[in-house]
Amino acid sequence: AQGLIAAIAGREVLLRATPLRPGAWLFIVVTLGALGIAAGYELFEWLVVVVANHDTQVAYLATQGDPWDTQWDLFLCLVGAALSQLVLSRPHDRQLGLRV
Template identity: 60%
Template sequence: MVPLTAWSAYRPHDAATWLLEALPVLLGLPLVLWLWPRFAWTRLALWLMLAHSAILLIGAHYTYALTPPGFWLQDLLGLSRNPYDRLGHLAQGFVPAILAREVLLRQTPLRPGFWLGLLVTACCLAFSAFYELIEWWVALAIGADADAFLATQGDVWDTQWDMFLALTGALLAQLTLSRRHDRALAALAAPKMDHH
């Protein structure tokens, strides 16, 4: 993660946007390391955090509207805008869904089922809505210079799309990874074998 962060920070398209977009990684990685003795994440959660961090750091380096992978997808699919921002918001629901699921299963009496799924989804939507509020506050604070951070690309429904994609990501993660996540949690909880 350190090499990717260093690359991302080296001569980004817009330094202020880089800081705003990279902040979740810059704060999250030290937090994960600090909490590790008390809360060691499953390998699945760690791989998802790594993937999401890569998405964030690439978007931070170029800005979401100007990422080369997004332009490649735009050309491939014949889209009117760079979809990298959309991918980022899909990941903003997908990855936190597994993280919220892990915290809830390990720290509360909740078990897999309807209520867990509902609460995980609600957590992801709350996180997405809060992020949209942060974008709004930044726009109010810095004015026209916020365009690169907002990455709306002229879409008046960008905020709604962002939250819808986070919802879609949260549901998709739970539908596709819950069983695998349950196995990862069971492996984490299993007593370590002594190999003397």
């Protein structure tokens, strides 16, 4: 849900507030924006773990023993952002009254 929500919300903001139109540039900017939000959250998560005590670290991080948890989160954000745009961009454009 992380990439999906950020992508559709970001897409709407960019279509309404910038001269960007549906196409490759919008797709790239939205996808990178969603990845940026996810990366920011992962950095915040890391900062909490660095500052907190051991019990809080274990409870907050919740990686379930997976050392690749951060990379998986970012990969799934990328997949969610890309798929949501591929599947929902046409209905979204119609809803906004843009030419499809």
